Amino acid sequence: MRPSWAEWIRAAEDPARVADKPEALDDLLVLDLSHGHYGALLTATYLAELGAEVIKVEPPGGDPAREWGPADARPQGEGLAFLAEARNRYHVTLDVTRRDGRRLLKGLAARADILIEGFAPGYLDRLGLGYRQLVPLNPRLVYVACSADGHWGPRAKGQPAEYDLIDQALSGLLHITGNPDEPPVKVGSWISAYAQAAWATVGALAAIHWRERSGRGQMVDVTGAEALMRYLEYTVLLYHASGEIRGRTGLYELAVFPYTFLRVKDGWAFIAGYTDPNFGAICRIMGRPELARDPRFDTTLERTEPANEVALRDEIQRWAIDYTADEILAKVLADPGPGVVVFGPMNPPSRTLGEAHWWERGCFKRVADAIYGDLLLHMPAWRMTRTPPRLKWPCRPAGYHDAHVLQRYFGLGPGQLAELRRKRVIRDEEIR
């Protein structure tokens, strides 16, 4: 018998069979020159998860991002922010401020498909390693630059280092998150770096596709602020069209309602159902079908009137507080329709980790690592039936692959390696 869609797709995406399949990008060589820059680091991570060979080039003292993480958990001294994301790479050290280091870097860049950097704009150019100096060596190179204000434009010169909070401020996301009468609130993770990396990778892969036809590489310039700003739906057009500045609305919403958090018996939960049929379903589940006909709530337009949003949220809140999140979810799932209610608990991370769904789908993996010990790592975001992305190995110490990479790409043997170590061009202690 023909399998159902769910059975078929589950087998086609089986997390246990990922390693049997080929990788989408395993013909690409990527140089990760991120140096204290999380967005650039993540760009290389996405490409590495999709199969690219990524050589991470660190200064002999290691990437300063290795310091980044909470103080109370540092396996082998490594910061968790770095340990969580520096995966599937070859870790080499090179002091690019020295002539020998620059020469070796150029040797790698001459053969690379993609180079990713997050230095202050112009820094690599001053070292003779910028895009315009590398193009003659490798016209096919796609050069990806991540920075706070970009590599061109009136504010490009003299810009400070890039931080997630600053990106969130410049993007406008900060201005619309939080309560109207209180200071704005940032997203808790370094979200701008994830957004910047998504865009940088989109740009890089589009450039690689175009290279198939043109034979030419190009430069891709991405800022974390612009990366997030593109996610702000109507903010810019609303101002252009009406002069209205989108502000903070707390648990309320300008565009859709109900779409809010509620206090439930055992914590907090999210509920939404803003189209007419979906709102009707909320009213039915609450046992209040008449609310759907209330003139304050009977159209999407009425439901998003600010005063009506408050009144409506109060109605739903009065009902929700008597039930646990699981009890409400059971009611939602039992509802025959028409309409669909979107509902779920606000999970602390430990509760997310307790849900079988994510483990079955392979979102997380426990790894017993020879260097860092037991690690709980999140897995790539995409499912692909033919070329699934994957975690191959976690972070390695700085310089871990020096001997392998320098032998492979430059034919340098142990004696020459020792000389480079002595001259501090590469990390000065042999790592095994």
Added chain:
Amino acid sequence: MAAVEDYFAWTAQLFDPERIHEKPEALHGLRVLDLSVLYFGPATADFLGELGAEVIKVEMPGHGDVTRILGTASFLWKNVSVAFFAANHSKYHVGIDMHQAAGQELIRQLAARSDIVIENFKAGTLEEKFGIGYRQLREVNPRLVYVANTGFGQWGPFSRGRASYDGLAQAVSGLTSITGEGEVPTKIGNYLGDWFGASMAALGALAALRWRDRTGEGQFVEMAQCEGLVRAMDWTWLYAGLTGRDREKTGNGDHVFSPSGVYRCPDGYVAVVAGTDREFRALCRLIGRPALARDRRFATRAARLDKGHARELDRLIAGWCAGRTRAQVEAAARKAGVAAAPVMTAKDQLESAHLCARRTVWNYEDPMYGSMTECGPAPKLSATPARIKWAGKPVGFHNELVLKRVLGLDDARIAELYAAKAIGRWTEGRRGAAPPDTWKGEPLT
């Protein structure tokens, strides 16, 4: 070696925005069939369209995509919600009723001539309800890259019967629990799960396209909104695994960088971060307290992360910002090498010479909607710049153009499809789906 000044003059001409429309497009020649509504799916298609793919957006005749009517009265502009446009640029709009066999056949024919299909129905819907899921469409086009966006994924315990919006993804992923301060949740102001998920889905599509460029093989790519946000929480999971604890909320503070905060100026808020010792010393000089940099409470990053010490720094920086405008704080900080920025509003962004020069604030003229200002493409590509060509159009606006040019149908066949209601345009006067009242033109044929 070249001087820095030369570098920025060189990059300025490399990326010259005046030349964007003269340059080729990276994804030119690729066709995307967009079967989705709201943001997660349409934005995925939009991002590929910005890079040059031809996007055909299929909507239900009559009313179309629900984003056309979102929001209060102030959102309604020229008969359509301003919320519609951000995920629908430069697309060809066709109205096809997928409930009808003839409509399903049109989808199959379009998919046979497309490179990428994007949908965001609940798992299995297109196959089970309409007979045009991945298994059917790959029969007519083995090279097809099929991108399916959902909340929880195509399979697994939560994939059946549970719908999702961005807000739910924020809640169940754990992201809300690590955002803000105190017990009451902070809802992130934009539909982050949709938009981040969409850029990741576009990335997945391009990776699949790379494989197809190499081998000719298409595949199925899925992106789940919740899993996108789970993927974007940096060290949250590793920390829980190592310590058995949930990471603490820090508000606008940071577990790694201190000081880090948002401070009130007379004309709004500013964000300030000093992540390195060097930046911190510069900040101390800036606020007129150079001795702080030698104070053992503040001399190292580790010492500054102590909660009491961080609060004290917050107090001092807040005091300094309170007497200055946002522009004064930013200018002084920049000169000192400290990262600081105003919390920008839409007005600030439209007035930013930098964002306008980079076409991140993108002004253009649309034949139907007139003067438009929107957020332009995020990644800047020097040889094949991404671009906006026109604004989203009414439901079915390009029916004839697409059915003739892509499928080669003649007027008689198209008239039959209209008569059978397998295809259609907007319902006359229907808010969101119809053209502005001032529009006297005709659909493109």
